[in-house]
Amino acid sequence: MFFRRRPTLPAELSDEELLLRYRQYGDVQDLGVLYERHLTAVFAICRRYLRPDEDAQDAVMQLFEQLVDKLQKHEVGNFTAWLHTTVRNHCLMVLRARQRTSPDGGPLILHFPDATDMESAASRHLPSDDPDEAASTEARLRHLEHALTELPDGQRQCLEMFYLQQKCYRDIADATGYELSLVKSYLQNGKRNLKRMLESYPTDAAS
CATH class of the missing domain: 1.10.10.10 (Winged helix-like DNA-binding domain superfamily/Winged helix DNA-binding domain)
Structure with missing residues (x-):
């Protein structure tokens, strides 16, 4: 008699396992669970650069949309360090875009x-x-x-x-x-x- 193996739930996997499974199968649910684990840190970094909080919240959502594509294309070793760098760079680019469109162009x-x-x-x-x-x-x-x-x-x-x-x-x-x-x-x-x-x-x- 054969028993069908129950699929491992995303919450039961480590960050590395979730990242590997997302790269293999492209299931956004796996990425969502992974991103949610780091959400507090991501938002804290965004708030350091972007005000008001609504702008920081927008950045958090934009970053997730970017990760859907980036993590399919790029192999990441230390996910936490890579994510924090990606968040900071995104915030800097947002501020750079603001500067380009600011009235004084300063x-x-x-x-x-x-x-x-x-x-x-x-x-x-x-x-x-x-x-x-x-x-x-x-x-x-x-x-x-x-x-x-x-x-x-x-x-x-x-x-x-x-x-x-x-x-x-x-x-x-x-x-x-x-x-x-x-x-x-x-x-x-x-x-x-x-x-x-x-x-x-x-x-x-x-x-």
């Missing part, structure tokens, strides 16, 4: 300062097709995200609103309730502290 400003010039750093760190440059960018992004978490709340909040959301001093003061002089102080001290922390990080992308 330079793209992200909360991605380097040790030399906070205002112009973003234009040098957009996604690259060069694997070495992409790896270096990923390392700098990790350093930046860690450095931001180390800043006092007021400095971090003002930096993100000024550089990411491109709010003026008065708008930041109105949104946070801080005095205008305190906003300026938080920005000045935050830039100095962030620069100091980033200078202390290794420059090797593998670090």
Whole structure:
């Protein structure tokens, strides 16, 4: 007597097994389960770059649609690391598109300062097709995200609103309730502290 083997449910598979099965059979349900496991992290990354939250939510959905095609074409080793890089690059491209369509056509400003010039750093760190440059960018992004978490709340909040959301001093003061002089102080001290922390990080992308 032969028994029909029950198909393994997606929830019972590891990330690697789900990814392999999706590449083999193209069942979007497998990809959906895999993506849902990482949804909290994906949304958190999107919120760092895109405001309001509705824009971050749109990015989360757009990313899933991209993965349907990308993961059929590209072999991925470490899915978590690859996904986080893909999410960041997508958000950077969204911001780049905003800059191209902005009325003033000004330079793209992200909360991605380097040790030399906070205002112009973003234009040098957009996604690259060069694997070495992409790896270096990923390392700098990790350093930046860690450095931001180390800043006092007021400095971090003002930096993100000024550089990411491109709010003026008065708008930041109105949104946070801080005095205008305190906003300026938080920005000045935050830039100095962030620069100091980033200078202390290794420059090797593998670090």
